[in-house]
Amino acid sequence: MSDGNSKSDDLSSEFFQQMVEAVGVGVGIYGQDGRYIYVNDSYAELFSATPADLVGVAIWEVAPEVDPDTFDAYWNSFADGDTRQAETVHEYSGNRVPVATVTTQRTIDGVPYHFGTIKDITERKAQEREIQQQNERLENFAGLVSHDLRNPLNVAQGYVDMLQADIDRDELTLVDNALERMDSLVSELLQLARTNTPVGETDPVSLFDTVTKAWDSVATIDADLRLAGSDTQILADESRLRELFENLFRNAIEHAGADVEVTVEAQSDGFSVADDGPGIPPEERDRVFETGFTTNPDGTGFGLNIVQQIVTGHDWEIQVTESISGGARFVITGVKMVD
Incomplete structure (x- = not known):
């Protein structure tokens, strides 16, 4: 196949029509030898390439997690109609792209194919990393603040406990209650900060x-x-x-x-x-x-x-x-x- 938007002789019109319906989504099809026989523009553009560049390329040359030595076992693990989803990284010509893939095995005219849709998730992954970093910074800050506030609180509480042992004054009880409330606030602020981290x-x-x-x-x-x-x-x-x-x-x-x-x-x-x-x-x-x-x-x-x-x-x-x-x-x- 020389044109990613044309039909391969190896593909029936039924199968090709299914590809056409996936407009706007990266599509790659490979056969039992593991080499792409169809790639659409959306997928090729992830790597600043053309469909013709990728046709004939082995799946393991683009998806590093696919081991060429175990590809046959991977292929045979699919039954017709099986669908699997994954998040991984695809690489080609020096370009690395985080992707979400959906791979389905379908048999057309007695010939099995793997039909894959590939979606670029670079932006989502970047957002997830940013949120994770923000959460880590927030938790570290909360821990630092908690430590720096608790030290003087503990000193003050210690003196109040000593005074209460010798002096019976309502004012000391008020101070004691205020210190307990401050300690509770510190604990709950720290706890609130940590709730931003995922379960x-x-x-x-x-x-x-x-x-x-x-x-x-x-x-x-x-x-x-x-x-x-x-x-x-x-x-x-x-x-x-x-x-x-x-x-x-x-x-x-x-x-x-x-x-x-x-x-x-x-x-x-x-x-x-x-x-x-x-x-x-x-x-x-x-x-x-x-x-x-x-x-x-x-x-x-x-x-x-x-x-x-x-x-x-x-x-x-x-x-x-x-x-x-x-x-x-x-x-x-x-x-x-x-x-």
């Missing part, structure tokens, strides 16, 4: 084990935890899931009081966290996940925003409703269960 690998985790660990890490001396339903294994980033529960538990204690009863219930497509506090008015339920929104003068307004970001990172959904006792109930759905 990590998801693995099967015990819902109730994670709930118990989160409960034990929060100041819940006078509060009660009740588990409802049957424990189940869910697919989640365990560290971030625990972080989600910790923030919901702190929210319950902050708004319902230290003696709140919290119920975590396993459901068929997720779980819920409910309390027996005053609840959240319907007109405020759409705003509770906004950064900085709080109805508690001592609250930071970060906790529920962190919860929402963790939920979104898992591709779950969260809804605020009312518990049986009239308190707040957070329902998380779209969770993948492990059989």
